[in-house]
Amino acid sequence: MTQVKRKTSIAIAAIFLATLAWQQLGPRSPARWTELDLMVLQRLSLDSLPPLPTDPTNAVADDPRAARLGHQFFFDTRLSANGAVSCATCHQPERRFTDGLAKGRGIGLSGRNTRSIVGTAYSPWLYWDGRRDSQWAQALSPVEDPAEHGANRMQFVRFIANDPDYRSQYEVIFGPLPDFSDRTRFPDAAAPIANSEVSAAWLGMTDEDRKSVNRTYANIGKAIAAYERLIMPGPSRFDVYVRALLSGNGKTAQGILTKDEILGLQLFINEARCTECHNGPLLTNNEFHNTGILSFPGELPDRGRIDGIKKVLSDPFNCLGDYSDDPEKRCAELTYVRTGVELIGASRTPSLRNLGGTAPYSHKGQNETIAGLLDLYNRAPLAMIGHNEAEQKLNLSRRELKQLEAFLNALDAPLATSEEWLSAP
């Protein structure tokens, strides 16, 4: 009797182990896509990306001359305090306009991870905390950040005015530059920044002169934005796969994605719930969410969007400000912006296109690998500050996490931007 019991127990254990092994290791053929799945996939596909939205705040947004000038500014290291930092120092084209570091490094160490500029023309908000509301307003900020370019706007506009090539290009696009030669009116260094000497010089200027500097400074940002609008993601294997699926001929879709990538895609749109935030063709809703990302070691948790809102509302270069070119000030995003405790510790959803080569991830580069980030979402830890919106554990198996990672890597693709824009002019 005892022997029979033992044999039965061994048999049950063997069946259990075999089932477990089958679940984890056995072949799983991808299920057929339902009509509903196909609709979801179509919405995620780059083929569904709407035309580039106009930017009424930037009159030169689609002016090729402004894009050419912005391209030069973007790579020009002379526009920094030490002559060694340009926009491209952190936004490196070969790394999909990121820098491979946890936190950006210009003259000093920046406070957050460098976000890519790919596809940002579609976003109503810039930065992890959305503290700027246009590409051109964003482009102005690093210039005066002591950890980045470490310069000041007075120095910046005078440099443009004194460089014959830049001056002539600027004046063709924006009209005559103001005369900044009078040092009593326009000191060497002046800007409303933390440096007391530089900010005192700024406050010592007349209101009219400050506006004149600001207008020129804003125009420089608008030229950079005209360039940045050209930086767009290209179709990935995922997009090719969806196009083939939707063509109605299932055979043409075969072989484009591996079995694991397809299974990962199924998880992505279903159990893993990624599309709750990573939705639309750019795989981001460009909104702000607290997902329980741990704070950077040794630092207090980042307050994120709750502070970003205050900053964007008080930014003189925002959509409602004097330097916006929109005469009607149709600034719906800024006008109807929301605040609330749920935005404490919230960061802007990043696009998932081109994760390859853009590690580390998260707002302070806390996650070195995609696997590490997926593991965090699978465990759904309590937020260190505020409330983790993604508090429900995913309970995905290790195999499923690998499949999800495989799918995410299938979103990598060369940019849809011609080569001439992807290196210094």
Next chain:
Amino acid sequence: MLNKTATTSLILFAFLSNPLAEENAAGESWLTRSGYYRVSYTSLLDPLTINTIHDWVFHIENSDGVTVNGAVVSVSGGMPQHNHGLPTIPRMTRSLGNGDYVLEGMRFHMNGYWELNVTVDVGGRRDTVIINLTI
């Protein structure tokens, strides 16, 4: 084995809970909690999709079907399953007459089930209703 009623119920449930079935508000209206007003809306973004800011026009009638002018309409809401609100604070910006009111700043940033709390106030006579929609 499932009987016919259960099968029919399941099919009906699957149909109603289709997460991508976009709400067609045409012809639909909701009576406010105390029965003071009947509320309907039209999204000026058609089809209604996520991640695009847009306007809605609310139409308000009283319980007898007479259009209500002089109302103040406000909207809040969110996704109860995700414990978050709307990504914007929409506001009524103007009345078009004939019981129609424009609310600007509507935006949804996730597909799924949303609840909107609509409050109608006419000279202090205030009533609310929850409108649900699935995007």
